[in-house]
Amino acid sequence: NAGVTQTPKFRVLKTGQSMTLLCAQDMNHEYMYWYRQDPGMGLRLIHYSVGEGTTAKGEVPDGYNVSRLKKQNFLLGLESAAPSQTSVYFCASSSTRDTEAFFGQGTRLTVV
Amino acid sequence: RKEVEQDPGPFNVPEGATVAFNCTYSNSASQSFFWYRQDCRKEPKLLMSVYSSGNEDGRFTAQLNRASQYISLLIRDSKLSDSATYLCVVNFRGGSQGNLIFGKGTKLSVKP
Numbered sequence: 001n002a003g004v005t006q007t008p009k010f011r012v013l014k015t016g017q018s019m020t021l022l023c024a025q026d027m028n029h030e031y032m033y034w035y036r037q038d039p040g041m042g043l044r045l046i047h048y049s050v051g052e053g054t055t056a057k058g059e060v061p062d063g064y065n066v067s068r069l070k071k072q073n074f075l076l077g078l079e080s081a082a083p084s085q086t087s088v089y090f091c092a093s094s095s096t097r098d099t100e101a102f103f104g105q106g107t108r109l110t111v112v
Numbered sequence: 113r114k115e116v117e118q119d120p121g122p123f124n125v126p127e128g129a130t131v132a133f134n135c136t137y138s139n140s141a142s143q144s145f146f147w148y149r150q151d152c153r154k155e156p157k158l159l160m161s162v163y164s165s166g167n168e169d170g171r172f173t174a175q176l177n178r179a180s181q182y183i184s185l186l187i188r189d190s191k192l193s194d195s196a197t198y199l200c201v202v203n204f205r206g207g208s209q210g211n212l213i214f215g216k217g218t219k220l221s222v223k224p
Contacts, residue, residue, distance in 0.1 A: 033211075094212070
């Protein structure tokens, strides 16, 4: 049972570099989310999608872009990484807006 | 007022103790409520959904008070393996918050 899979699990970037985090789910869920988690801040929503081809901004979208070209995949891009983007990133999915979300294992990103 | 508020703890309890966590939420239109558990350096995982009538799963009991916009989680006969951070989660209708709003979590440490 794969559920939600994130790649990569760890990454170190230099300031100004770009990268894409991939999230894949095999549960046929409509909703997908990207969160970041920082000490003392809890989980904060970056962007989310309510279906294939749709995206919307969350609480902290600046510096990130997303795409949902296929229902099962949700990509998070950092165009020009900054040290403030050092964080743990979690992808999640849910079948509807009212049901529980299932999380990937997280990506630990360090920007130096 | 923050959307979802929890006592951050930490709660340090001996094995066998009963411990209760509380959570308040600000959006009276919220329809879905959950408790998640997050182990250190791991992803959040659903512990249980919270229903209006209250629900129990083994040693865990969740209660919802819509009038007071208050959710609780009771853990009886605490085990060492219960040590984790417990996240209160509420769905949110509208705004830029997406669908699920997470509290910052309450840390529980169960000692021998």
